[in-house]
Amino acid sequence: MEINLVVVNVGNSRVAIGSFVAGELTGDVERIAVVRREEWAQAVERAWQRISGRENAAIVAAGVNPDVQSALSDVVSERIDRRVVWVGKDLDLPIKVLTDEPEKTGIDRILNVAAAYEQTEMETVVVDAGTAITLSACNDAGEFLGGAIAPGVRMQLDALHERTAALPLITTEEFKAPDEPYGQNTKQAMLHGVYHGIRGMVKEIVEAYATQMGKWPEVVATGGDAQALFSGWEIVTGITPDLTLYGIAKAYADHHIKHDSE
Ligand SMILES: Nc1ncnc2c1ncn2[C@@H]1O[C@H](COP(=O)(O)OP(=O)(O)OP(=O)(O)O)[C@@H](O)[C@H]1O
Ligand SMILES: CC(C)(CO)[C@@H](O)C(=O)NCCC(=O)O
Ligand SMILES: [K+]
Known part of the structure; x- marks a missing residue:
């Protein structure tokens, strides 16, 4: 087809x-x-x-x-x-979801894992750096295991500005790896907190999942902030900008392969 x-x-x-x-x-x-x-x-x-x-x-x-x-x-x-x-209503989910209540698990997270596993065919963690930052893991059979949800870059930067008197607004264009070793001014200090905070979180969680899995997984990143956060970082195997869209196309193709012959 x-x-x-x-x-x-x-x-x-x-x-x-x-x-x-x-x-x-x-x-x-x-x-x-x-x-x-x-x-x-x-x-x-x-x-x-x-x-x-x-x-x-x-x-x-x-x-x-x-x-x-x-x-x-x-x-x-x-x-x-x-x-x-x-997807999810008219089309079956493309992978098995082993969370407590699969219908409440974000479909973007499920589709990210489905699309990544199609390439990796092994234990995989997808990091989606969007409005929220999510980590989503699957086992070597491509079954969705669960993951983590944390505030995204924009949300963190906005919250620091809105909930303090003195902290400035950092624009999305300004967000990048800090270039000072200690954050010697306010904006650099905020970049240190948000940039290293997110990378530290990702590293900590991937290490914990690797321990559970008994093996180091593939780590695939996607989402609007993936490039700024993870470009050239050894923890992330690859950055795939449109992973969720590939997952949607896969759900459609899999559904038709399964049902058209019935
Ligand atoms: N041109 C842009 N416009 C808006 N956000 C951008 C842009 N470039 C990078 N970003 C970053 O992308 C992040 C939002 O990511 P993305 O667009 O993937 O999320 P989303 O579309 O809301 O998806 P989701 O809700 O699935 O996370 C923001 O934290 C922001 O810093
Ligand atoms: C976490 C977000 C907001 C990320 O886009 C989305 O996947 C969502 O609304 N998820 C529902 C909660 C869950 O995934 O468990
Ligand atoms: K997203």
Whole structure:
């Protein structure tokens, strides 16, 4: 079956939109703030125009943000006269999820692990540095084990500024590895706290999971802050920008392989 899809990940801060044409993620992925509804609606329409004439064209989405997800469903039915195919609701999850309540585990985390495991085929930890920073682990059979949830970069920087009198706002563009050994001014000191704090957390948690697993896992990073945080770091095996979108496409392909022959 040829895969022609618009894939949409509805996050907490941004909507990510990509197109798979003949099975390949083609063209730029657009990331637009969830509040800019008209802009992301137009991006979905543009993405649809790339694939609409093709075999089995569909719009497949996943999300962790119910209000924006229902806005996406409305936009797609009004402007494209299609129904969004939702992973988890209309499509089976692509991996087995061993958490206490799988339906409450973030679908982005599940899809990240599914997409990463497809490449690694071994114990894997995905670090998603988005609005929240999540770690999500699977065993060597690709089963989702659980993980960790912590505040993301933007959230940490905003909280430091908003809840103090003296701390400045650091913009996303300013966020990078600190270049002073001790943080000799306020902004450098904040970068030391947030940048090294997150890397230290990731290292500590990966070490704990490696001990549990009895083996060092592959560590794959994704999300808006992955490059700034992890570029060139030996703990992270690779940075894959659009992991969740690959997970959405995989869920669609797996579901059809399983059900079309029935
Ligand atoms: N151009 C940008 N606009 C917004 N955030 C950006 C940008 N570039 C980098 N970031 C960083 O990306 C992070 C948000 O990540 P991302 O966009 O992956 O999250 P998201 O879309 O809200 O997804 P999720 O809710 O799934 O984490 C913020 O902490 C911010 O620092
Ligand atoms: C943790 C976030 C916000 C990360 O996007 C998302 O995966 C989510 O809302 N998860 C639900 C809670 C859980 O994963 O256990
Ligand atoms: K994300």
